[in-house]
Amino acid sequence: MKNILLSALLMASVMACNTNNSGRENASGNADFAKTVDDYYEERLKLFPLEATMQGDNWYNDLLPNSISQDFLNQTKAFYSSNLEKLKTFDRAKLSDQDQISYDILKRELELQLEQFKFHLEYVPFSQFEGLTLTFGQLGSGAGAQPFKTVKDYDDWLKRVSAFRVWGDTAVANFRKGLATGMTWPKSLVVKMIPQMTDLVVSDPAKSLFYGPINTLPKTFSEADKNRLTAAYRKAILEEIVPTYRKLGEFLEDEYLPKARTTSGVDAVPQGAELYQELVKTWTTTDKTPEEIYQTGLKEVARIRGEMEKVKTQVGFRGSLDDFFTHLKTDPKFYPYKQPKDVLAAFNTILARIEPNLKKMFTKTPKSKFEIRQTEKFREASASAEYNQASADGSRPGIFYVPIPEATKFNVTSGMESLFLHEAIPGHHYQISLQQENADLPKFRRFAWYGAYGEGWALYCESLGKELGIYTDPYQYMGALSDEIHRAIRLVVDVAIHTKHMTREEAIRYMMANEPIAEQGAVAEIERYMAIPAQALSYKIGALKIRELRAKYEKQLGDQFNLAAFHDEFLKDGCMPLDVLEHKMDAWANRQGK
Template identity: 45%
Template sequence: MKKIIFVFSILLIIVSCKKENEAKDLTEKASEAFANLLEQYNEEGFELNPVNATNAGDYRFNDKFPNFLSDRYKTKKKDYYNKFKQALHEIDDSKLSETEKMSKSVLEWDCNINLEAMSFKKDLMPIDQMWSKNLDFNQLAGGTNAQPFKTVQDYKDWLIRVDAYLIWLNSAIDQMKKGMESDYVLPASLIVKVIPQFEVLADSNVENHLYFSPAKSFPESFTDEERKELTEAYTNMVANKVVPAHKKITEFLRDEYLALGRTSSGINATPLGDDYYAHQIKKYTTTNMTADEIHELGLSEVARIRSEMEKIKKEIGFEGDLNAFFSHVRTNKRLMPFTERSQVIAFYDSIHEVMKPQINKLFKKLPKTPFEVRRTEPFREKSAAANYNAGSLDGTRPGIFYTPIPYVEKYNIFDKEDLFLHEAIPGHHFQISLAQESKELPDFRKTLWYSAYGEGWALYTESMGKELGLYKDPYQYFGMLSNEIHRAIRLVVDTGLHAKGWTREQAIEYSLNNEAESESAITSEIERYMANPGQALSYKIGQLKIRELRSRAQEKLGEKFDIREFHNQVLETGCIPLQLLESKIDSWVEASK
């Protein structure tokens, strides 16, 4: 009898092990199938938008630039998102790991928000002064950005890509003409900022043209024959293609489009209406907040930060009200110390040196991707804000912090320590580079961008200045508060412009009354919000959520709370919608108890 029981037990064990192995095999197969799906999404995404591939350091599509405005392209794009959305519905969550479940949620969000965007006719206004594809393309043209110019084939790829881009540029004119017939037009105040951006590229001086720049710096390995051939090709490209195309669009904008430019400021004055703005809020904040909720939050934050500013004004010993102090900061010559643009770059490098000894106290992992500070290219710096350009996925191209220096004698430094934290380190450079270098994230998540997370993180890092050895000068700390109130003001003026009927002038006046930026800088900012409704909301909404999560974790974990691990938990996910970040941090807190 004992022998029978023993044999039966062995059989049960064998059957159990077999079932476990079968379950394990099914899980592994499901995991492999899901990984293949994510890789396919990434691969087809690069084919759909080859410039994204170039920016990521994938150079297989360097000669491609699709006509994003064509019906054929739009159909292809819609089919792409619908295909992967349907594929996700067929995946069994029970077979996925936690990381895979996160990837599934992120992919589902990405498909849905992009499909939703395609239901609006925003392509009838394809060009503006800050966000449109022509500006991104022009950044590649100088030969110092993501588009490589190291081999003869690189140079030939760019010639082909330019031809394709000029097709898009011509389509943009066609789209704007259709928009003119149905009230889809930019405000006139934005059109006058767009015209000079094309005008400068309509200059027929070939050798000084932006698009001729790569032909002035051939690699030493090129033969004389190759140099001659490429020089002729680039001369022809600029003189006979690029310049005429830019003359055509300059004349169209100046002689036809400007006359029909809107006098209204908000997007709800166009046929896109309130529904489009609600979509933009969802897209950029990754929340379901309403315009009214955000507006009230902005007013509350502005009041709170103003009270903090009063304390700094008192510490400095300034006599007069806060608005007078704003004017003092705007015009204080001590805060405009530079005579050469190289001094500005050296100033940012010195900020980085001060921070370096403190970084490890706040972060477990540091990016390997190199980093540089550069002046914003002259063709765009008069209408551009400081910005960060990500390095390549393989780390061979550095992350670059661009700062516009149109008038070096007026370059005010009162808020520039804070700006470096946001745009460079530990802001965008850490957040983007660590995601790109991750061994855990699937490729498609390494290049995703959700503004509430990305800009929210960058704004959150501004508060770390004192911990990193900065803000010793009260003016610099006031600069941090100024940039924070600037983002709080955005909540008020963006919703004011696009949901409450505010004019451009009302928004400028509100900003002037609540921050220390110059009127010219504020005007550029307000026009930025007019061009891309909702984007400006992402910073403060994201920052407040990350602050909330940090406070919650500190309260629940007490002495077990580790700031370095908290930052690691936030950064290791890459860019994700805020609701997914909140779920992740809450799970980490519970596991850490």
């Protein structure tokens, strides 16, 4: 649960921009206010250097703070408290419109950050779904955000490696504190965490994931540097990295797993009910209660099932909707791919089909490049399709990662078109890239993240399929409906797991009864909700709000409503809480009507 709230609270995930922009003045109407929010951003980068690396800022690539230690937690708490006090010295009413948005976003973030400390989330420092143990592999593989272009880059990584064992020792100590206080992961999650550790334990450093940078040593390096770095990396792998992963794996298997809890919901841990309420507020950026969200989910599941019945009738399938689900999962014709490259080619075809219609719906498009890649093997088994954002300076493209453990088992009706609209274009790639590229925003907003806004936008983009010229195949439209009901199901099962004592097994059965998902996929999804409570609520809650706003303005403006202008206005100021967003969009709509 460390990253339960930490992920949620890094919504203003102030990750560094490229150093070329470090001296930029933001478009604030108040110089003192601008300095305050920019100072907050720059100071926070020093606390969280991994975020800087992810964003393409190379100033802190050699740092790996022990972010789960008590000293670090005390430091961050003092940091958030002092910045909140600074913020409160400003009279919000006297700030410009943009500064008021910044004020509201930052105040909310700081208050929520300070709320997290009482829950002792450091007692569960990583899960099967996220945490430094996974991020470290992505960074050190040579194929991630950590650069390996210069000799200094290679030396920077070695310095980070030297701090990894200390972090690992603290993780074990914190897990033990969790065992003593009842703050533990469910057993079913721990089972998945163990192989993620042991699979990285090797006796031959050349076979390690972390040897990747040595396999791609630049030819421009001198022979002396090549030999020195090769020896240093072999030593680091065998003496620092492998022992840390071995220790974590053995601890989880021998000591933690036998004592891990058998319950599924976060309400079973100390202050669990209060924690879940906080997470719902954080992830949805609303004051909706879990029960309200649960009831919305039930209604949406019923509505979308009705649409699925129509597709079943359209294709002439005889049998129940459950039978249709089985047909979609088992008919060999829905598994046409032989190799991973076939799957990737199909996604590239989707991009080619929607490109002609994108200009009708968006005036502003990203400058950042975009690629489609297969998910790396070391994390593919537990991974979902995902988007990794481009660097702010354009040196690294936005990447749509697709896990393809076995191409022959990749189902063409699994919602490939809707998945692409969500994770890639115009979903996450447009939203995140345009936000990062807007140099007029204060930096803490350029690199912010709010699930209800960002995931809400991506899910809303799935609903644009017909307008973009796809979903012409009823099976692909069925896939889109499957994706939509999947997000509606989340409202039901996430709340039920964490407030109504729904078990992991009951949640899996409910999911499989209401969408054509394989058991393996349902298990991975439900265990994700167990690892990151309330995160899954953000998608549907955000999408419903965006669709509600679009319908409101279409009615309000009539012929004056322009969809591209609506999308441009939505995206131009970046991520923000839904109430701040609605206030901003209402002001835009009022200007259009004049």
